[in-house]
Amino acid sequence: MQQAPQHKNAPESIEREQQPLDQQKTHLLNTDQAETTSEKENKARTSEDQDVKRKSIEEEKTHLLDKSPLLERPQVYWYKRRTSIIAICCALVAITALVTLPLWQTLLQGSAPKPPTTTQAHATPTAQPTPIPFDPNVGAVLPNHRVVAFYAVPGAEVTGPAYVPSTSMLNDLKKQGAEYERLDPAHPVQLGIDLVVSVPDSYPGPDNTYSHHVDIETMKAYLAFCARYNLLLFLDLNIGQAPVMQEVNSFLPYLEKYPFVHLAIDPEWMFPRHDGIPGTNLSNVRASDLNPIIDAVAALPARYHIPRKMLIIHQYRGDGDGLSNPYNAGQAEIADKRNIHSSPNVDVVFHVDSVGGFPGDKEAKRSQYAEWVGQDIQNYHNFRYGGFKIFYKIEAKTGIMTPKEVLSLNPAPLIITYGN
Structure with missing residues (x-):
């Protein structure tokens, strides 16, 4: 039997027939996938909506619980209540213990057996050295020494031999001091210079004070000279009319710094109430003018731990105690000497400054010293030492008092100064 012949293009025909089928399958698959994706998205949205509702409900419950303690969760409520009860119980126990503690201590001490008494040896404490208090007497010049000093305004020869700090002046000073020490070896002589550093003027000057200070270079020269030759220096x-304590405070630093520097004040040239001109009018000062100076100098030893200082108060005329008008400058230089302050921390020396050079001057000066120093020490008890001044050139006319005559005064002066 003869087989039917196969067409050589059969595979191509089959492929053309199969292509519409594949396309149809693909379309169905895509449709299924799209439906599946849509369902998944719907489910996801539903789940998210449920989560949002659940969170909203939880937040609302939390809000309600926070707002009202009555809506707390049972376990939280009972936990807090139990904690409060425990805290209250602990506080009650502590209070009870504090209140009853003294009672328990008393009961326990009464019932406890007492230990046997024993004698214990105590170590003897080591003795500590007692600190030595500061003593302003240590190193003080007075009363164990006598001062012999030359006086001057710097550069003014007419005022005194110390107008220039020179070796020739120093040699003369040594000779003069040696005479006093020979006569009274119980009081070794300390040499010094009484230097006017606040100089009175007959004109007001730039500060309207009728006085001026020596220049700083002059001060340095005298300080160096005194330090070199172991001399005392009285400023x-x-x-004049300058404020008293303003002037004093200008020079106190020298007293604080230099052990050999001391202070002098001359009421003859003081016009604290601006009621006179130096060299023209007589002055009249009061204790209230001088006491601040005394107090300021007396404060130095304790403040700076330095030996007691000397304060010379020159007296040229009598004082007003016993006068009907003690403030009359024509009758008294110091109105109320009885009111002058006394202090163990400053050696106040009233220094008789009267000038001789006339017949009978020695007797006059002896009488003044006896009254202004001897009697006033006994009457007022506010100073202990006297000073005396001699003028080489002025008193040479009638004969200068010798050291022996000076020491015969009662009490013997512990400061003697020499001017010209």
Whole structure:
């Protein structure tokens, strides 16, 4: 039997017939996948909506619980309540213990057996050295020494031999001091210079004070000279109408710094109430003018731990105690000497400054010293030492008092100064 011949293009025909079937399958698969994806998305949205609702409900419940303690969860509520009860119980126990503690201590001490008494040896404490208090007497010049000093306004020869710090002046000073020490070896002589550093003027000057200070270079020269030759230096204030303590405070630093520096004040040239001109009018000062100076110098030893200082108060005329008008400058230089302050921390020396050079001057000066120093020490008890001044050139006319005559005064002066 003859087989039917096969067409050589049969595979191609089959492929053409099969292509529409494949396309149809693909379309159905895509449709199924699309439906499946849509269902999944719908389910996801539903799940998310449920989560949002659940969270909203939880937040609302939490909000309600926070707002009202009555809506707390039972376990939280009972936990807080139990904690509060425990805290209250602890507080009650502590209070009870504090209240009853003294009672329990008393009961326990009464019932406890007492230990046997034994004698214990105590170590003897080591003795500590007692600190030595500061003593302003240590190193003080007075009363164990006598001072012999030359006086001057710097550069003014007419005022005194110390107008220039020179070796020739120093040699003369040594000779003069040696005479006093020979006569009274119980009081070794300390040499010094009484230097006017606040100089009185007959004109007001730029500060309207009728006085001026020596220049700083002059001060340095005298300080160096005294330090080199172991001399005392008295800064002498003749302040005119300048404020008293302003002048004093200008020079106190020298007393604080240099052990050999001391102070002098001359009421003859003081016009604290601006009621006179130096060299023209007589002055009249009061204790209230001088006491601040005394107090300021007396404060130095304790403040700076330095030996007691000397304060010379020159007296040229009598004082007003016993006068009907003690403030009359024509009758008294110091109105109320009885009111002068006394202090163990400053050696106040009233220094008789009267000038001789006339017949009978020695007797006059002896009488003045006896009254202004001897009697006033006994009457007022506010100073202990006297000073005396001699003028080489002025008193040479009638004969200068010798050291022996000076020491015969009662009490013997512990400061003697020499001017010209």
